[in-house]
Amino acid sequence: MNIPDSTHPACQRRHQRSPFAIGGEKALEWLIRLSGISAILFVLAIFFFIFREALPVLFSERFSLSQFLFSAEWYPTSSVNVRYGTLALTLGTCAVTALAMVIAVPFGLGGAIYISEFSSPRAREALKITIELLAAIPSVVWGFIGLTMMSKLIVTYTGAPVGVNLLNGGIILALMSVPIIVSIGEDALKAVPDSFREAGIAMGATKWQLVYRVLLPAAKNGLLAAVLLGVGRAVGETMAVLMATGHAVQIPHGILDSVRTLTANVAAELGEAPVGSDHYRVLFLTGVLLFAITFTVNITADFVIRGFKKK
Amino acid sequence: MHITTGVKFGVTSHVVRKERAQSAAQWVFRAMALAMIVPLFAIITYLVYRASPSLSWEFLVEVPRRGMRDGGIWPAFIGTLNLVVLSLAISAPIGIMAAIYLNEYARDNWFNRLINLAVINLAGVPSIVHALFGLGAFVYAAQLGYSLIAASLTLAIMTLPVIIASTREALASVPMAFREACWNTGATRWQTIRAVVLPNSISGILTGVILQVSRAAGETAPIMFTGAVFYKAVKQGDFFPYGLTDQVMALSMHLYTVATQVPNVKESIPYATAVVLMGSVLLVNASAITLRVYLRNKKKW
Amino acid sequence: MTEKTPIIDVKDLRIRYGAHEAVHGVSFSIVRNEIFSIIGPAQSGKTSILRCLNRTLDFVANVTVSGSVCIDNDDVLKARDVFGLRRKIGMVAPLPVGLPLSIYENVAFAPRCSGLNAKDELDALVEKCLKQAALWYEVKDRLNSLGTALSGGQQQRLTIARALSHQPDILCLDEFSIAIDPVTTMRIEDVLKELKHEITIILVTNLTQQARRLADHTMFLWKGGIVEIDRTEVMFSEMPARRETYEYVNGIFG
Numbered sequence: 001m002n003i004p005d006s007t008h009p010a011c012q013r014r015h016q017r018s019p020f021a022i023g024g025e026k027a028l029e030w031l032i033r034l035s036g037i038s039a040i041l042f043v044l045a046i047f048f049f050i051f052r053e054a055l056p057v058l059f060s061e062r063f064s065l066s067q068f069l070f071s072a073e074w075y076p077t078s079s080v081n082v083r084y085g086t087l088a089l090t091l092g093t094c095a096v097t098a099l100a101m102v103i104a105v106p107f108g109l110g111g112a113i114y115i116s117e118f119s120s121p122r123a124r125e126a127l128k129i130t131i132e133l134l135a136a137i138p139s140v141v142w143g144f145i146g147l148t149m150m151s152k153l154i155v156t157y158t159g160a161p162v163g164v165n166l167l168n169g170g171i172i173l174a175l176m177s178v179p180i181i182v183s184i185g186e187d188a189l190k191a192v193p194d195s196f197r198e199a200g201i202a203m204g205a206t207k208w209q210l211v212y213r214v215l216l217p218a219a220k221n222g223l224l225a226a227v228l229l230g231v232g233r234a235v236g237e238t239m240a241v242l243m244a245t246g247h248a249v250q251i252p253h254g255i256l257d258s259v260r261t262l263t264a265n266v267a268a269e270l271g272e273a274p275v276g277s278d279h280y281r282v283l284f285l286t287g288v289l290l291f292a293i294t295f296t297v298n299i300t301a302d303f304v305i306r307g308f309k310k311k
Numbered sequence: 312m313h314i315t316t317g318v319k320f321g322v323t324s325h326v327v328r329k330e331r332a333q334s335a336a337q338w339v340f341r342a343m344a345l346a347m348i349v350p351l352f353a354i355i356t357y358l359v360y361r362a363s364p365s366l367s368w369e370f371l372v373e374v375p376r377r378g379m380r381d382g383g384i385w386p387a388f389i390g391t392l393n394l395v396v397l398s399l400a401i402s403a404p405i406g407i408m409a410a411i412y413l414n415e416y417a418r419d420n421w422f423n424r425l426i427n428l429a430v431i432n433l434a435g436v437p438s439i440v441h442a443l444f445g446l447g448a449f450v451y452a453a454q455l456g457y458s459l460i461a462a463s464l465t466l467a468i469m470t471l472p473v474i475i476a477s478t479r480e481a482l483a484s485v486p487m488a489f490r491e492a493c494w495n496t497g498a499t500r501w502q503t504i505r506a507v508v509l510p511n512s513i514s515g516i517l518t519g520v521i522l523q524v525s526r527a528a529g530e531t532a533p534i535m536f537t538g539a540v541f542y543k544a545v546k547q548g549d550f551f552p553y554g555l556t557d558q559v560m561a562l563s564m565h566l567y568t569v570a571t572q573v574p575n576v577k578e579s580i581p582y583a584t585a586v587v588l589m590g591s592v593l594l595v596n597a598s599a600i601t602l603r604v605y606l607r608n609k610k611k612w
Numbered sequence: 613m614t615e616k617t618p619i620i621d622v623k624d625l626r627i628r629y630g631a632h633e634a635v636h637g638v639s640f641s642i643v644r645n646e647i648f649s650i651i652g653p654a655q656s657g658k659t660s661i662l663r664c665l666n667r668t669l670d671f672v673a674n675v676t677v678s679g680s681v682c683i684d685n686d687d688v689l690k691a692r693d694v695f696g697l698r699r700k701i702g703m704v705a706p707l708p709v710g711l712p713l714s715i716y717e718n719v720a721f722a723p724r725c726s727g728l729n730a731k732d733e734l735d736a737l738v739e740k741c742l743k744q745a746a747l748w749y750e751v752k753d754r755l756n757s758l759g760t761a762l763s764g765g766q767q768q769r770l771t772i773a774r775a776l777s778h779q780p781d782i783l784c785l786d787e788f789s790i791a792i793d794p795v796t797t798m799r800i801e802d803v804l805k806e807l808k809h810e811i812t813i814i815l816v817t818n819l820t821q822q823a824r825r826l827a828d829h830t831m832f833l834w835k836g837g838i839v840e841i842d843r844t845e846v847m848f849s850e851m852p853a854r855r856e857t858y859e860y861v862n863g864i865f866g
Contacts, residue, residue: 017727025501029416035405036412039475046436049447059434110343118337119344121545129600130348136596138529139438141589142565145568145580154410178347191537205330208336229435236437238532241562243571263532264440270446270536287343291436298435302428303463361693392737420671492771494668494710496722497699498777 014053050287053172057281068285074249086289088251092259095252096241097234099170100177104234106175108181110227114226115182116189117211128183140240140256146172146244147255159255162246167255169245173237177230184229186268188222189215221304228301236294238263262286343551355429358589369593370583374547380576384584387565391588393459393553394561395533398466403520405467406474410516413475414482415504434472438532441469445537458556464539469533470523476521478560505570512605521599525592531563539564541572562588617782619644619812621666625679627660627836629672634660635836636864640682642829647808649815649827649844651860657836658816662784665814666701667694684783699726702775707791708767709773710759714764715742715751718759719772721779737777745773746803765796774801776807783807784814789822801826820861824848832857 071085151163200210246258273280373383417423445465455461457555493503539561553559570581618641627635635657642648663669671726681688728803742748789797831841837849840857
């Protein structure tokens with residue numbers, strides 16, 4: 001064999017990297033580490049700055065925490081009878097979210113099952129892209145659709161006096177949460193090992209039997225997480241519900257009632273509340289409440305997801 | 312599939328029932344999948360139809376007239392562009408580096424699990440809470456005032472977790488064996504990342520960032536209280552009408568305004584604004600998807 | 613074989629993954645410019661020992677290592693400059709890994725990482741390493757095509773070229789032949805016989821006949837302990853010191 005000359009300089013000495021290269025690399029690695037840590041800093045900062053603005057109102061004599069949480073009376077600008085009760089808003093959020101989930105969960109999970117188990121590869125690609133596009137439509141556009149197209153449809157078909165109401169917000173939110181439910185749900189179904197499917201098919205199960213006997217039980221944690229993330233999205237949504245739910249601060253009694261949600265309330269009133277006033281601070285407190293709710297939902301979802309990945 | 316030949320594998324009533332359930336289930340699921348597509352096309356068609364009287368090149372490049380009841384949307388369009396570029400210029404580097412940290416450097420200990428948890432939480436924070444944070448932190452505490460920079464910073468923090476998540480996914484798709492092969496030759500972690508990991512995940516990273524362009528462009532709540540205004544006088548065709556500390560107009564905010572706050576707007580104007588906003592967002596998304604498909608087809612291993 | 617100074621001296625090496633001890637206090641030494649083979653069934657701790665040599669075991673979570681592993685009288689377990697250490701050792705993994713770079717850059721990667729950038733020096737080095745790995749004549753006209761596009765056997769030789777590119781003192785091969793065909797295996801074995809005049813080679817294999825063909829010394833590991841270590845002729849003779857060795861190399865158990 002012809003091994004070339006080992007006397008060539010490159011083949012002899014070991015090289016040293018320049019101190020600049022080494023120092024630059026060290027600096028960059030510190031920057032990378034710092035960026036990683038920044039995520040924690042941002043979460044803490046969000047909580048800190050919102051809570052800082054809200055804090056003084058907790059010591060104001062015109063405010064009580066139990067009233068804030070459990071009273072349905074929201075009269076922030078009244079001159080004689082100021083009330084900061086968010087119960088109606090919380091119930092509004094719950095009602096809209098619940099309605100949205102009633103619509104979105106069956107469709108979302110059904111869609112996920114279809115995409116993952118029934119469709120041909122080409123149809124799957126097309127469906128996934130469509131769903132991605134559906135997810136990309138900005139919330140203000142959804143709100144606008146609720147305000148115009150959906151409200152007209154609702155007035156025509158239900159005879160409701162106004163088209164912007166709980167039903168409208170629920171449908172719009174459902175359309176917005178479906179993409180999340182579908183994509184996370186599909187991931188969960190994909191995470192079920194193929195050997196399960198093969199075993200089922202080998203025993204003569206039809207696709208449908210496979211889905212409800214094998215896949216749904218095996219993927220149930222992931223599907224639950226998908227639903228939870230959909231809930232998280234629906235609770236936190238602002239512009240769409242601001243424009244589509246009609247804006248009346250009241251405890252809803254039927255799906256054709258107008259409602260207002262926690263998020264929409266902040267968006268609607270923050271602009272008018274004088275900076276530093278009790279009203280302004282109560283709105284920040286609402287922010288803290290929202291932060292706490294979504295925090296809980298997301299941690300739970302993550303916990304559930306971690307469960308299904310470990311298996 | 313029916314198997315009718317032969318005696319042993321003939322069609323029994325049980326088989327018939329089974330197959331019926333199967334095809335019924337398939338149709339139900341197909342209908343559900345279609346039920347998600349139909350609204351998308353219905354909505355797009357409806358919006359474009361109602362917007363058509365106003366949709367034109369002039370609508371895009373003209374400034375609003377008669378108190379936004381007429382004219383075009385140039386200031387809002389360019390404002391959105393400024394906001395998006397600035398916010399991603401802030402969040403993309405931080406997000407990509409954070410993802411590199413989490414995927415390439417972080418060991419599995421309590422501290423890094425805490426970071427992961429923080430990222431997940433940051434992703435779930437409602438947009439209106441981001442708005443409150445932006446108002447409290449950037450507008451007041453940092454004394455930036457209602458400005459382009461305050462709004463961009465707020466948007467940057469909002470897009471950060473998603474950039475981290477998509478970048479991590481892209482990095483994780485590079486096989487571990489490549490990294491091990493590099494480490495075996497004495498390459499440092501960064502040399503490995505630089506030579507092998509980043510070049511092979513850059514397409515995924517880019518796609519993730521582009522998708523955030525569309526998200527940042529569409530958001531309204533976070534900029535509503537940190538820097539976006541109803542109206543600002545801007546010269547037609549001016550590409551940089553806003554300074555860092557100026558308030559800006561934005562497409563999403565403009566749509567909200569003309570749809571709910573301004574009386575007697577020419578009917579097709581809000582529709583046309585919605586179409587332009589949705590069109591740009593979908594266009595950006597579609598290009599990200601195309602890029603992804605294109606790059607997936609020329610994968611190197 | 614005459615007495616030579618050992619290049620690697622391992623004393624009482626214990627490797628523990630969590631609660632499970634994979635290697636129970638092994639001691640052996642390897643002399644310069646020979647082929648030292650480690651044989652033994654799966655799970656006997658062969659790969660753990662190799663990865664301990666170049667400290668890539670550090671990447672495994674929950675691993676604890678005790679004892680001492682000296683290369684040129686330097687304890688690698690206490691080494692500060694692990695990157696420098698890894699450059700002293702060439703490592704070839706069981707499955708061929710062509711990096712998604714061009715063939716040229718695959719080989720030039722390690723020298724570049726250690727600060728060599730001169731084009732002519734790199735050219736010479738790449739040619740030398742590819743020739744040493746018996747790959748040069750197959751790829752010299754397409755050095756710019758992707759390393760991942762080569763066949764499995766070619767990729768494995770590319771991996772060897774890459775392992776040689778930082779001019780290591782020691783070359784470790786971990787079951788290099790499991791993913792390639794016999795003809796290529798024979799070619800690589802010829803390469804190893806040539807290389808042994810320049811560097812020390814550690815060959816981990818579960819093909820006992822390969823050890824017999826190539827190695828000067830052979831160590832038989834079983835369940836994390838050394839059964840026997842001796843000159844290869846002795847190990848494969850009718851009379852090794854331990855009956856297990858005779859039975860393993862003759863395929864009676866294993």
